Each structure stands twice: as structure tokens, then as C-alpha cells.
Amino acid sequence: MIRNMTALGFRMVRTTKPRLLWNVSYKMGYKGMRSVQRFKKRLKQGQVFPPFLFISITNSCNLRCQGCWVDVDKPQSIIPLDEMNRMIGNAKKHGNSFFGILGGEPFMHPQLIDILDANRDCYFQVFTNGHPITPKMAKELARVGNATPLISVEGTASVSDERRGRSGVLNKTLAGIRNCVDEGLITGVATSVCQTNFDDLVREEWIDRLIELGVHYNWFHTYRAVGPVSNPQLALSPEQILAVRKFVVEMRNEKPIVLIDAYWDDKGEALCPAATGVSHHISPFGDVEPCPIIQFANESIRDNDGDLFKTMTESKMLADFRKTAAQATRGCIVLERPDLLADVVERHGCRDTTIRGTAGNELAAMTSRPSQYDPENAIPEKNWFYRFAKKHWFFGFGAYT
Numbered sequence: 001m002i003r004n005m006t007a008l009g010f011r012m013v014r015t016t017k018p019r020l021l022w023n024v025s026y027k028m029g030y031k032g033m034r035s036v037q038r039f040k041k042r043l044k045q046g047q048v049f050p051p052f053l054f055i056s057i058t059n060s061c062n063l064r065c066q067g068c069w070v071d072v073d074k075p076q077s078i079i080p081l082d083e084m085n086r087m088i089g090n091a092k093k094h095g096n097s098f099f100g101i102l103g104g105e106p107f108m109h110p111q112l113i114d115i116l117d118a119n120r121d122c123y124f125q126v127f128t129n130g131h132p133i134t135p136k137m138a139k140e141l142a143r144v145g146n147a148t149p150l151i152s153v154e155g156t157a158s159v160s161d162e163r164r165g166r167s168g169v170l171n172k173t174l175a176g177i178r179n180c181v182d183e184g185l186i187t188g189v190a191t192s193v194c195q196t197n198f199d200d201l202v203r204e205e206w207i208d209r210l211i212e213l214g215v216h217y218n219w220f221h222t223y224r225a226v227g228p229v230s231n232p233q234l235a236l237s238p239e240q241i242l243a244v245r246k247f248v249v250e251m252r253n254e255k256p257i258v259l260i261d262a263y264w265d266d267k268g269e270a271l272c273p274a275a276t277g278v279s280h281h282i283s284p285f286g287d288v289e290p291c292p293i294i295q296f297a298n299e300s301i302r303d304n305d306g307d308l309f310k311t312m313t314e315s316k317m318l319a320d321f322r323k324t325a326a327q328a329t330r331g332c333i334v335l336e337r338p339d340l341l342a343d344v345v346e347r348h349g350c351r352d353t354t355i356r357g358t359a360g361n362e363l364a365a366m367t368s369r370p371s372q373y374d375p376e377n378a379i380p381e382k383n384w385f386y387r388f389a390k391k392h393w394f395f396g397f398g399a400y401t
Contacts, residue, residue, distance in 0.1 A: 005385060007256035015214055017184035023145050024186050028123035031097035036393045038095035039278070047313045048277040048322065053091060054100035054292065057084065057112065059284040059355070061105040063129055064165030065154075067192075067234060069227030069293055070104055070284075071355040077284045079301075081111040081118070087282070087301050088119050090308045100125045101147075102292060104284065107132035116144045125150050127190065129164070130176025138179040149180050150188040150219060155197030163196065174213075181214035188260075189215050193244055194223035194234035202247050207255050217258035220244055225369065226293045226334060228358060238370045245372070245379050252383040263331075263371075266390040268378035270371070272332055275325035280318065287353040288312060290321045293334055294341065295359040296350035317348040331373025338366035 012021060035051040042049060057079050061072035079087075088099065099122060106112055106126050116124055123146050130151035133141075141147055153173055154163040160170040180187040189210055191201050200206065202220075210218055222241055225232040236244070245268070248259050265271055273279045274291040281289045287297035288311060298317045304310045312318060321344050325333040328340050342363050344350075352359045381387035 004253060004256055005383075008258065011211075011256050012186075012216060015181070015184065015216070016186055017142065017145075020142065020145050020184060020186060024123060024148065027121065027146060028098050032123075033393050035095040035097055036278075042094075042313075043277070048319070049091075049094055049309050049312050050277055050279045051096055052098055052100065052273075052279045053096065053282065054102055054279055055079065055084070055087070055282040056102040056104065056284045056292065057106055057115070058104045058109045060108040061103055061129075062108070062131060062166075063105070063169065066163050066165070066229070066231045067194075067223060067225065067227055069295065072104055074355040076108075077355075078109050078111075079282070079284060079286060081114050083286065083301065083306075084111075084115045085118050086306045087308050088115075088122060090306065092119075092122065094309050097122050098125070099123075100127065100279075102127045105129060105132065107137070113140050113144060116141075116147050120144065120146055122146060124148075125188075128152070128176070129169075130173040130180075131169075133176035133179050135179050135182070138183040138185060141180070141185055142183040148186045148188055149176075150190050151177055151180070152190050152192070153201075154191060155200050159196050159200065163194075177213055177215065186216050187214065188217040188219060190219040190221060192221045192223050193236060193240075195236065196234060198236065198240055202244055204251070204255075207251055207257060207259075211255065211257050215257065217260060219260040219262075220248055222263070222372065224293055224332070224335065226362070226366075228356060228362060230362070230366075232369070235369060238374060241370065241372055242374055242377050242379075249379050249382055252381075252386055264379075266381050266387045268380040269375070270330040270373040270378075272325055272330070275322050275333070277322055280312065283353050285353060287351075288315065288318070289353060290318060290325075291334075294321075295353045296345045297353050298348055298350050317344065317350060320344050320348065329371070329373050330375070331371035334366075335369050335371040336373065337368065338363055339368075 039051040059071050060076040101124050125148050127150050154160050157170045161167050223234050225235045252259050281292045286301040288299040289297050299311045299315050324344055328337050
């Protein structure tokens with residue numbers, strides 16, 4: 001275990017630029033931990049303002065992925081630079097320093113680099129398919145120095161084309177990864193694990209391939225059957241979800257690469273980041289939502305003269321969601337109990353935040369399916385670093401007591 005962590009440290013130092021390594025260590029690591037401490041203090045006062053905000057800055061995308069819930073085929077909407085700066089600035093006043101940037105495809109936002117450049121004291125994780133990351137764009141990311149690209153890889157060449165609705169997807173994605181690595185960027189790869197890529201990616205050889213490519217961290221999501229074309233046949237079985245968890249825990253002790261998951265705590269018990277209040281989501285239209293796959297809201301980033309802290313801490317809908325979700329399951333309420341989510345939406349008269357206007361019908365049509373909650377088969381963290389970090393800084397916070 002110690003040898004593996006040492007090897008990871010050497011990899012990071014050897015393959016990233018010192019300035020970029022300092023930025024992630026200080027702006028995301030140290031300042032992120034500090035923001036969680038402030039979050040804990042607020043909880044004791046009955047205030048919930050997430051230390052980690054996820055912001056979908058545009059709905060546009062160059063791909064058409066199976067199971068996508070974003071209106072990527074509709075007219076483009078973006079959160080403009082001035083509103084992003086106001087929102088980030090408001091969050092910074094309350095200790096926040098780390099932001100997840102989503103889409104659509106974030107690089108289709110014409111002011112993405114300007115957003116990063118205007119907030120050099122923060123750190124950003126940009127969720128992307130990698131196609132827009134040309135050598136020139138990678139140099140720009142290295143110049144601003146405060147963002148890590150998290151590039152989505154969905155399987156082999158044929159699986160990627162099928163999953164993502166275009167041809168030649170994997171080669172373009174791999175080119176984006178190489179461009180990032182060549183510029184010394186801290187580079188991640190994300191995968192939404194489903195039936196068609198499970199056997200190819202949930203295996204040791206895939207982790208070795210990522211290390212060979214120069215990737216520094218890997219994030220395994222499990223496929224969520226939501227949206228207008230939910231493709232439920234792609235969803236994992238409970239046994240497969242458990243296998244993903246076991247695989248990640250084992251590989252953390254064996255491979256010099258950071259492996260991220262967001263749905264289990266240090267003891268291996270399931271959780272929902274939105275139910276704990278550690279993260280919420282902003283839509284491309286400025287709607288304040290519990291998480292990206294819940295496309296209902298009562299509040300906007302423009303409420304209260306742009307005071308996002310006031311809007312979130314006073315939101316009855318968000319508070320009701322967190323309470324309802326935590327009381328129902330430690331897993332994903334959207335998957336396990338869509339009926340309870342529908343009750344929350346009805347109780348608060350939430351608006352549908354999609355352009356297509358069918359989120360209500362989609363929710364009504366959902367049936368219960370498994371998520372990460374499997375109390376009989378909890379797999380605790382074996383790696384001391386992950387166990388310590390999860391226990392103190394990133395998960396739990398008494399939501400399920």
C-alpha cells in the first residue's frame with residue numbers, strides 16, 4: 001500500500017508541471033478541505049450550502065449519447081461569464097474553492113477559458129468528451145493552470161460509437177487525452193459503467209492502459225437509466241454494481257493512479273452526495289437543482305439578487321429533497337424511489353427545467369431499480385488515505401443518522 005502511494009506520488013511529480021501540481025494541491029486539496037470544515041460548521045447551525053457545486057454551463061454537445069438527460073439537440077443556452085463570476089464569487093465568500101463544470105460539452109461554451117481565467121484562486125474539474133481539446137486548447141488550460149479535464153471514455157471503438165451516437169469517437173477522445181498529457185495537465189478519465197462496457201473496462205488491464213496513457217485519475221460512475229430515452233437495458237445488475245465497488249477498492253491498493261467514486265463512504269456504506277448536502281447542481285438555464293439527473297427546481301441563480309448562498313440555504317424544496325432522500329435510502333432515490341421524488345416535486349410545485357418539457361412524464365414512467373445501496377455487502381475502504389479522506393472531508397456528515 002505504501003509502495004503504491006509512493007509510486008503514485010512519483011508519477012504525479014514526473015508527469016505534471018510543478019505549478020499545476022501546486023494548484024491542485026492548494027486550491028482543490030487544502031482549500032477544498034477548508035471549505036468542507038466550514039460546511040460542517042454551517043450544518044450545526046441548520047444551514048446547508050454545498051462545499052462542492054456542479055455547474056452545467058451549456059446544454060450544447062457535439063455527441064448524442066445513449067441515456068443523456070441534457071437537451072443537447074435543442075437551441076444552445078449558456079450561463080454567461082458575468083453570471084458565472086457572480087455565482088462563483090458568492091460561493092467563494094462562504095469558503096468554496098472547487099467547482100465541477102459540466103454540460104452538454106463544456107468546451108462548447110465560448111467563454112470557458114475566460115471563466116477559468118477570471119477565477120484563478122479556484123480549481124475546476126471539467127467534464128468533457130475530450131474532442132475539443134486540441135493542442136492549442138490544452139496549452140490554454142495549462143496557461144490558466146486551475147482546471148483538470150475529466151475525459152469520458154465509454155469503451156472500445158465500436159461501443160463508444162454506439163453509446164455516443166457518432167463515428168470515430170474513441171480516437172478523437174484519445175487524441176484529447178494525449179494533448180492534455182503532453183501539456184503536463186492533471187488528466188482524468190471517467191466512465192459510465194454499463195452493460196456494453198463492463199467487461200472491457202472493469203478490469204486490471206484497463207487501469208494499466210490508463211497509466212500507460214499518462215492518466216492520473218479515473219472515475220467510475222454507474223449508468224443511470226434516466227432522461228427522455230433512458231435505455232434501461234444498459235443498467236447494471238446489483239451484482240455488477242457490487243463488482244465495480246470491489247474492483248475500485250482493490251485497485252486503489254495495487255495501482256499508482258487515483259480512483260474516485262462518489263457513492264460510498266469510508267465504511268463502504270452507500271450514500272447520495274445530494275442527500276448529504278455536499279453537492280448540488282446548477283442547470284444551463286441557471287436553475288438550482290438537487291443533482292444533474294433531477295431536472296426540477298423552484299429556485300434560480302438570479303433569485304435574491306444573485307445571492308446563491310441565501311437562495312440555497314432557504315430553499316424548502318432542497319431541504320425536503322435531502323430529508324426525503326436520506327430517510328428513504330442511502331442509495332439513489334431517483335432510481336430506487338422515483339415515486340418519492342415525484343411527491344417532492346408535487347409538494348413544492350417545482351417547474352420542469354428542461355427545454356423538452358417532458359421531465360414530469362419521464363419521472364412518472366420510471367419504475368424502481370437497484371442503485372448502489374446494498375447494506376448486506378458493504379465493502380470498507382482498505383487504503384488508509386482514501387479511508388481517512390472520506391471520513392473527514394468528503395462524505396457522510398450525519399445525513400443518515
